[in-house]
Amino acid sequence: MPVKLYLSTYAYQTMIDQEQVRKVAHLARLELTPAEEVQFTTQLNDILDYFQQLSELETDTVEPTTRAIDVSNVTRRDQREPFDDREELLEAAPDREGEFFKVPQIMGGE
Amino acid sequence: MTSAPVKTQYEAVIGLETHCQLSTETKIFSSSSTTFGAEPNTNIDPVCMGLPGTLPVLNQKVLEYAVKAGLALHCQIAPYSKFDRKQYFYPDLPKNYQISQYDLPIAEHGWLEIELGGEDGAAVKKRIGITRLHMEEDAGKLVHAGSDRLSGSAYSLVDYNRAGIPLIEIVSEPDLRSGVEAAEYARELRRIVRYLGVSDGNMQEGSLRCDVNISVRPVGTEKFGTKVEIKNMNSFNAIERAINHEIERQIHALETGERIVQETRLWEEGSQRTISMRVKEGSSDYRYFPEPDLGPIEVSPEQLHAWHAELPELPAQKRRRYEQELGLSAYDARVLTDDRAISEYFETAIATGAPAKPVANWVMGDISGYLNKQKLGITDIGFSAANLAKVVLLIEEGKISGKQAKDKFAELLEGKSPDDLFKGEEKLSDLAVLEPIIDQVIADNPKELEKYRAGRNNLLGFFVGQVMKQTGGRADPKLTNQLLTKKLNA
Numbered sequence: 001m002p003v004k005l006y007l008s009t010y011a012y013q014t015m016i017d018q019e020q021v022r023k024v025a026h027l028a029r030l031e032l033t034p035a036e037e038v039q040f041t042t043q044l045n046d047i048l049d050y051f052q053q054l055s056e057l058e059t060d061t062v063e064p065t066t067r068a069i070d071v072s073n074v075t076r077r078d079q080r081e082p083f084d085d086r087e088e089l090l091e092a093a094p095d096r097e098g099e100f101f102k103v104p105q106i107m108g109g110e
Numbered sequence: 111m112t113s114a115p116v117k118t119q120y121e122a123v124i125g126l127e128t129h130c131q132l133s134t135e136t137k138i139f140s141s142s143s144t145t146f147g148a149e150p151n152t153n154i155d156p157v158c159m160g161l162p163g164t165l166p167v168l169n170q171k172v173l174e175y176a177v178k179a180g181l182a183l184h185c186q187i188a189p190y191s192k193f194d195r196k197q198y199f200y201p202d203l204p205k206n207y208q209i210s211q212y213d214l215p216i217a218e219h220g221w222l223e224i225e226l227g228g229e230d231g232a233a234v235k236k237r238i239g240i241t242r243l244h245m246e247e248d249a250g251k252l253v254h255a256g257s258d259r260l261s262g263s264a265y266s267l268v269d270y271n272r273a274g275i276p277l278i279e280i281v282s283e284p285d286l287r288s289g290v291e292a293a294e295y296a297r298e299l300r301r302i303v304r305y306l307g308v309s310d311g312n313m314q315e316g317s318l319r320c321d322v323n324i325s326v327r328p329v330g331t332e333k334f335g336t337k338v339e340i341k342n343m344n345s346f347n348a349i350e351r352a353i354n355h356e357i358e359r360q361i362h363a364l365e366t367g368e369r370i371v372q373e374t375r376l377w378e379e380g381s382q383r384t385i386s387m388r389v390k391e392g393s394s395d396y397r398y399f400p401e402p403d404l405g406p407i408e409v410s411p412e413q414l415h416a417w418h419a420e421l422p423e424l425p426a427q428k429r430r431r432y433e434q435e436l437g438l439s440a441y442d443a444r445v446l447t448d449d450r451a452i453s454e455y456f457e458t459a460i461a462t463g464a465p466a467k468p469v470a471n472w473v474m475g476d477i478s479g480y481l482n483k484q485k486l487g488i489t490d491i492g493f494s495a496a497n498l499a500k501v502v503l504l505i506e507e508g509k510i511s512g513k514q515a516k517d518k519f520a521e522l523l524e525g526k527s528p529d530d531l532f533k534g535e536e537k538l539s540d541l542a543v544l545e546p547i548i549d550q551v552i553a554d555n556p557k558e559l560e561k562y563r564a565g566r567n568n569l570l571g572f573f574v575g576q577v578m579k580q581t582g583g584r585a586d587p588k589l590t591n592q593l594l595t596k597k598l599n600a
Contacts, residue, residue: 027197027395027397029199066192066400066402066406067400067402067405067406069405071405072405072406072407072408073405073407073408074167074168074404074405075167075168075169075170075173076141076167076168076169076170077170078134078135078136078169078170078171078172079135079136079141080135080136080141080142080143081136081141082141082142082143082153082155083141083142083154083155083156086151086152086154089151089154089155089156089159089161090151092161097267099149099150099151100150100151100253100267100268100269101151101201101267101268101269101270102265102266102267102268103201103252103265103266103267103268104265104266105264105265105266
């Protein structure tokens with residue numbers, strides 16, 4: 001099946017640079033200090049190097065896959081089974097207001 | 111004299127992305143209800159809330175409905191399809207990712223046919239390509255506290271009832287060229303999903319939402335102009351007006367040398383214009399990756415065949431059949447097939463042998479008029495298709511007049527049987543009864559007879575009127591005319 005294993009695209013790159021670390025941090029909404037950027041660049045490269053070992057394997061004859069277990073078409077019937085503890089779900093959130101979940105201001109003012 | 115400079119002609123290139131809510135009982139990956147308008151956060155569960163340790167499982171109806179929609183849109187159904195995670199941070203998304211489909215959507219490479227044209231003009235058919243159709247979950251709904259505007263809120267409240275509601279996203283090719291075409295495309299899409307019974311297509315409740323991608327370019331050029339996305343139209347008319355406005359705006363920008371920015375704009379119904387929406391920073395990098403919690407989907411050829419066999423006759427097929435086999439006009443065919451229940455009513459009536467055109471006239475005229483006025487559906491009235499067929503046949507056979515039938519419309523709507531309603535009301539065409547009445551009318555009006563014979567031919571109408579009066583309007587008009595003319599000239 002024509003499925004690309006996403007990790008492999010990273011594994012083939014030898015290095016991740018500080019600029020990429022900054023971008024990933026931004027996408028994850030993480031604020032990193034310059035020292036942390038350097039530290040994570042090293043650590044992420046170590047992880048990628050570790051995965052790089054996989055490329056030693058001969059995979060030309062192996063079908064790409066996204067998963068280890070070979071099952072498909074797992075579905076359920078369209079039948080209602082309401083969850084009966086709404087209060088527990090609301091309580092589990094960091095903040096609530098009555099029957100709503102409460103979240104911080106989404107964008108700054110003009 | 112100087113000639114006017116040749117004005118550049120522009121054309122718009124438009125594609126639509128339509129989100130359509132599927133009419134399932136439960137959510138796409140969990141067993142909570144999908145009922146619209148429930149109290150906030152009552153239709154939620156640990157799966158749609160993305161709590162740790164939970165696993166999503168695909169609702170089999172969602173797959174069936176998505177495949178049927180794909181088949182109805184002439185798509186190729188993927189033999190192997192999968193779900194992916196689309197990552198973005200926004201509080202309407204409890205998991206910080208949306209389960210969607212990325213590179214292996216369930217359906218691709220289809221088309222639908224739109225039909226344009228007025229009541230008198232000939233219908234123009236155009237095929238619009240469908241790029242892809244995929245399954246995904248809806249997000250929750252934000253309520254902004256303290257202000258209507260997002261930016262003025264101190265905080266937001268979230269209702270996750272909608273999170274996990276099953277959607278299909280249908281992406282068209284950029285084959286549309288005007289607001290009218292785009293609105294008609296959206297209407298046809300809604301007709302199709304309604305015919306299939308996979309969605310109610312209700313725009314006000316958000317069951318059908320269209321985003322428009324639009325650019326303009328000088329006619330004859332191949333290269334696309336800068337694309338702008340418009341959102342927030344909640345009716346077909348709004349789609350048409352938003353596009354027309356945006357075409358004007360972009361042409362004006364090009365002609366005045368202003369730069370068109372690739373952005374998302376919102377349609378403002380109040381001011382009838384599009385306004386620029388703040389761009390979500392970094393939002394274009396969704397970092398899709400395969401959803402590890404859901405297995406792939408492999409629709410077997412047998413299953414595909416079975417679902418295909420369950421498809422109803424679709425609006426475009428019906429329109430063609432009504433025109434070609436029933437001899438109706440393109441306009442009539444379009445009106446009658448707009449709603450599946452109406453078309454079924456019409457077909458039930460003509461199946462009994464009543465002729466198509468008079469039945470069509472009743473359905474599109476008095477009956478539709480009544481339904482629209484009372485905001486009712488065709489199944490809400492007592493006037494059955496079988497009774498309509500009887501009435502039309504009585505008129506066609508000359509037993510009652512169209513006027514007599516219309517006079518009893520209220521009773522027919524209540525479900526009264528035409529047999530009972532028109533018993534003893536049939537047109538008087540029995541010579542043994544009619545002739546003496548006519549003779550009497552002539553004998554009672556000697557002055558008029560004299561004038562008639564002196565050349566006042568228009569007095570025929572007076573005599574017809576007298577006969578109608580004597581018979582309570584039941585005298586067969588054609589026969590009455592014939593007999594009177596013969597006797598007056600005798």
